[in-house]
Amino acid sequence: MMPKNDFCTGVLYSHDRWTNYWEGTLKRDNGNIGSVTTQVITWVGNYGITDKLNVIAMLPYVKTEASQGTMQGMDGLQDLTLGVKYQAVSAAVGSGTFRGFVTGMASTPLSNYTPDFLPLSIGLASTNVGGRLTGNYTWENGLYLNVSAGYTWRSNVTLDRPSYFTDGRIYFTNEVQMPNVFDYNADLGYLRNGLQLVVTYQQQNVLGGGDIRRQDMPFVSNRMNFSRVGALVMYYLPFHKNLAVRAMVNQTVAGRNVGESTTLLGGFLYTLHFGAKETKTE
Amino acid sequence: MKSKLYFFISLLWLSTLLISCDKEVDGVEELPALRPASTDGDAGGWQMVLLTSPSQITLPAPAATNSVSYQAELAAIKDAQSKLTDAQRATVQYWSAGGTLRWNQILRGLVARFNLPPSPNADGTYPTPDAENPFANPEFPFANPPYSARAYSYVSVAQYDALKAAWFYKSSFNRAAPYTVDSGVKALVPTSDLPAYPSEDAVLSGVTAEMLKILFPAAVEEITLLAADQRNAAIWSGKASYSDVSAGFALGKAVATIFTANSTGVFTIPASAGSSTTTLTLNLATRGRFRTDGMGAAIGTPALWKELQDSVGFGDFYKTNQQPWLSLETPARPPMLPNFGKVAAWLITPAQLVAERPMPPPSTSSEQMARELAEVKSFTENASREQIAIVHKWADGVGTYTPPGHWNDIAAEYIAQANMSEVRAARAFALLNMALHNAGVGCWETKYHYFNPRPSQLDASIKTWTGVPNFPAYTSGHSTFSGAASSVLSYLFPAATSFFEREATEASLSRLYGGIHYRSDCEAGLEHGKQLASYTINFALADGADD
Numbered sequence: 044m045m046p047k048n049d050f051c052t053g054v055l056y057s058h059d060r061w062t063n064y065w066e067g068t069l070k071r072d073n074g075n076i077g078s079v080t081t082q083v084i085t086w087v088g089n090y091g092i093t094d095k096l097n098v099i100a101m102l103p104y105v106k107t108e109a110s111q112g113t114m115q116g117m118d119g120l121q122d123l124t125l126g127v128k129y130q131a132v133s134a135a136v137g138s139g140t141f142r143g144f145v146t147g148m149a150s151t152p153l154s155n156y157t158p159d160f161l162p163l164s165i166g167l168a169s170t171n172v173g174g175r176l177t178g179n180y181t182w183e184n185g186l187y188l189n190v191s192a193g194y195t196w197r198s199n200v201t202l203d204r205p206s207y208f209t210d211g212r213i214y215f216t217n218e219v220q221m222p223n224v225f226d227y228n229a230d231l232g233y234l235r236n237g238l239q240l241v242v243t244y245q246q247q248n249v250l251g252g253g254d255i256r257r258q259d260m261p262f263v264s265n266r267m268n269f270s271r272v273g274a275l276v277m278y279y280l281p282f283h284k285n286l287a288v289r290a291m292v293n294q295t296v297a298g299r300n301v302g303e304s305t306t307l308l309g310g311f312l313y314t315l316h317f318g319a320k321e322t323k324t325e
Numbered sequence: 326m327k328s329k330l331y332f333f334i335s336l337l338w339l340s341t342l343l344i345s346c347d348k349e350v351d352g353v354e355e356l357p358a359l360r361p362a363s364t365d366g367d368a369g370g371w372q373m374v375l376l377t378s379p380s381q382i383t384l385p386a387p388a389a390t391n392s393v394s395y396q397a398e399l400a401a402i403k404d405a406q407s408k409l410t411d412a413q414r415a416t417v418q419y420w421s422a423g424g425t426l427r428w429n430q431i432l433r434g435l436v437a438r439f440n441l442p443p444s445p446n447a448d449g450t451y452p453t454p455d456a457e458n459p460f461a462n463p464e465f466p467f468a469n470p471p472y473s474a475r476a477y478s479y480v481s482v483a484q485y486d487a488l489k490a491a492w493f494y495k496s497s498f499n500r501a502a503p504y505t506v507d508s509g510v511k512a513l514v515p516t517s518d519l520p521a522y523p524s525e526d527a528v529l530s531g532v533t534a535e536m537l538k539i540l541f542p543a544a545v546e547e548i549t550l551l552a553a554d555q556r557n558a559a560i561w562s563g564k565a566s567y568s569d570v571s572a573g574f575a576l577g578k579a580v581a582t583i584f585t586a587n588s589t590g591v592f593t594i595p596a597s598a599g600s601s602t603t604t605l606t607l608n609l610a611t612r613g614r615f616r617t618d619g620m621g622a623a624i625g626t627p628a629l630w631k632e633l634q635d636s637v638g639f640g641d642f643y644k645t646n647q648q649p650w651l652s653l654e655t656p657a658r659p660p661m662l663p664n665f666g667k668v669a670a671w672l673i674t675p676a677q678l679v680a681e682r683p684m685p686p687p688s689t690s691s692e693q694m695a696r697e698l699a700e701v702k703s704f705t706e707n708a709s710r711e712q713i714a715i716v717h718k719w720a721d722g723v724g725t726y727t728p729p730g731h732w733n734d735i736a737a738e739y740i741a742q743a744n745m746s747e748v749r750a751a752r753a754f755a756l757l758n759m760a761l762h763n764a765g766v767g768c769w770e771t772k773y774h775y776f777n778p779r780p781s782q783l784d785a786s787i788k789t790w791t792g793v794p795n796f797p798a799y800t801s802g803h804s805t806f807s808g809a810a811s812s813v814l815s816y817l818f819p820a821a822t823s824f825f826e827r828e829a830t831e832a833s834l835s836r837l838y839g840g841i842h843y844r845s846d847c848e849a850g851l852e853h854g855k856q857l858a859s860y861t862i863n864f865a866l867a868d869g870a871d872d
Contacts, residue, residue, distance in 0.1 A: 112653075215734070
């Protein structure tokens with residue numbers, strides 16, 4: 044959590060690449076796309092309204108590309124996410140502290156991109172509203188465990204075509220029902236002296252949707268499930284303690300209707316102190 | 326602190342409002358119950374397409390309505406109506422929209438379901454869908470645009486001929502519908518003076534199911550269940566009796582058999598080593614058009630694919646700096662149905678088809694081709710959002726109902742609004758789909774005559790906004806299909822001519838915007854399609870339906 048009147052903002056770059064993907068549950072490669080690379084530059088901001096209430100914003104610019112075949116890559120401004128995070132519980136438990144957070148998020152596309160050119164579309168184009176519960180236990184020595192679960196409602200999306208086939212039948216409409224999403228993750232981290240080290244596990248389950256059929260194209264409402272593991276390092280630079288650098292690696296280890304992707308992320312975050320107390324301490 | 330919490334809760338609540346909680350998409354084309362403006366009582370005299378006459382199949386006369394057997398049928402209807410479940414009422418309502426329209430929707434769904442190319446084998450070859458083993462991977466068929474154009478046409482033409490035969494017997498025997506004969510039978514659908522024997526719903530059930538079962542054998546369960554629903558709905562609705570339905574069902578199946586008879590009566594018994602091949606022989610008449618139209622050879626052979634690859638078969642045209650087509654897929658896939666251009670067309674002779682073939686495309690080494698290639702590249706690099714939407718609106722690629730299906734989709738809306746009788750609706754679909762099939766045959770004949778490469782083959786830096794089809798570029802299939810369809814629909818619904826022409830032009834240009842066709846492919850295709858459609862329209866002008 045950001046303390047009251049602190050504003051943390053930064054820019055993150057990520058590079059995601061996959062060659063194999065799961066066509067339904069069948070893992071395969073495809074010579075007509077080769078490897079699909081998705082690069083994202085994301086602006087993030089996090090402001091402390093109070094010590095217990097933060098607002099969060101994210102805005103990514105996405106660029107996709109296939110290494111083989113003839114398909115065009117796409118690029119553009121994707122979805123603006125706004126969120127509110129509230130620390131509902133904080134209590135000393137044993138030798139450490141337990142904290143509980145409630146987060147509400149909403150996102151919507153900021154550009155009129157098409158979600159109907161997967162795997163090269165820059166997003167799925169639905170407007171989403173999500174809620175998340177997070178529990179954090181931090182030991183005195185700086186070790187912590189974070190467990191969180193979220194549920195995301197997704198609005199229907201509109202295609203540029205008058206019919207489509209998915210999940211075993213044809214639909215004579217351009218409107219696609221987007222199943223909702225459940226996800227959970229667990230992070231084991233260490234935070235001490237401006238150094239943060241985390242290993243992560245993330246699981247997403249789409250609560251409905253069809254599989255990609257044999258040799259078919261992916262579709263926006265497919266059941267895109269995945270399990271991902273990752274590691275993150277964040278370091279507050281000693282020569283300028285308001286500036287932090289962040290690096291992360293993620294690997295999809297199991298999935299359905301998604302790529303077996305490896306993601307590298309790097310970026311910096313800068314904290315601005317707008318509060319009155321800041322002027323006297325620093 | 327409390328106020329912060331309220332702020333947070335109201336933010337969540339507000340954002341939930343952005344999304345309607347009821348997001349169910351049923352995606353079913355809603356159709357009202359059919360109320361034909363005319364019964365088209367003279368349709369038994371309209372020109373047949375394949376049948377020699379409406380009485381080619383002799384239908385026995387029905388029992389009189391005061392006979393004991395018919396009275397028992399009426400009692401059975403009344404009994405069934407007294408026990409109808411909600412599901413049965415829904416079935417009646419579904420089919421009340423008209424069997425021709427409903428089966429067209431079902432057919433579009435089947436095409437989309439089976440429109441998947443075989444995935445490659447580990448060794449880089451491709452398996453071939455096998456009609457004798459349709460459930461295996463790859464499933465049979467691969468309902469690509471030529472396959473589906475032919476499928477739409479066979480279903481529509483067989484339905485149309487079968488209904489004309491039905492109308493012939495309806496007016497011959499003039500047996501009224503059960504709800505007219507007996508006031509105790511409820512009419513659960515709009516009533517009509519159309520005679521009930523044979524039942525048009527049962528005719529459609531029989532003829533359509535027989536055609537679909539050979540076109541989409543892996544969907545046999547769904548097809549037979551739907552066909553049975555349609556026959557039941559005819560009885561439950563009070564519009565047909567058991568004997569109306571049985572006669573109609575038999576007539577429908579008999580008409581389908583004229584199209585599909587698959588035997589000269591000789592079955593080969595392969596020999597094992599050391600013995601000679603024997604045969605099992607029956608004494609049957611000729612095979613149907615469906616079996617002898619050349620589709621069996623359309624896929625070609627490895628020898629033909631090799632010959633095409635080496636462009637041996639292309640004579641002088643390919644001796645002068647002309648690059649032949651190559652598959653852009655990885656691994657390279659044999660070209661789609663190279664002999665489809667030799668498949669029989671409807672009401673056009675092979676010689677006429679060749680005579681209608683467009684002039685050659687610009688040579689791949691010509692200045693004009695360089696200009697057209699540059700235009701394609703410019704469209705792909707500078708595509709507007711609107712142009713990408715047009716590309717995707719008309720892409721109709723893998724997993725869709727194909728361009729012929731898209732034009733059936735467009736036509737269905739106009740047919741549904743026109744309050745046509747079943748037989749007139751069937752005529753509309755038959756005319757449209759004969760022209761679409763002819764467009765497919767003519768276009769494929771042209772494609773494999775000139776064997777012209779796609780833009781991305783001549784310039785690998787051209788990246789496309791839709792998949793590159795695995796067959797030669799000249800002429801554009803979408804353009805040919807669209808030119809043919811818009812011409813036939815303009816004949817059927819002249820008030821909407823400008824709309825159909827606008828859609829056809831947009832469909833045609835979508836392939837240029839998408840980066841998979843040169844402008845000359847699109848323009849020549851659109852013109853070719855219109856030209857081929859004139860044969861179908863000339864048939865329609867003289868078939869007796871407009872009198």
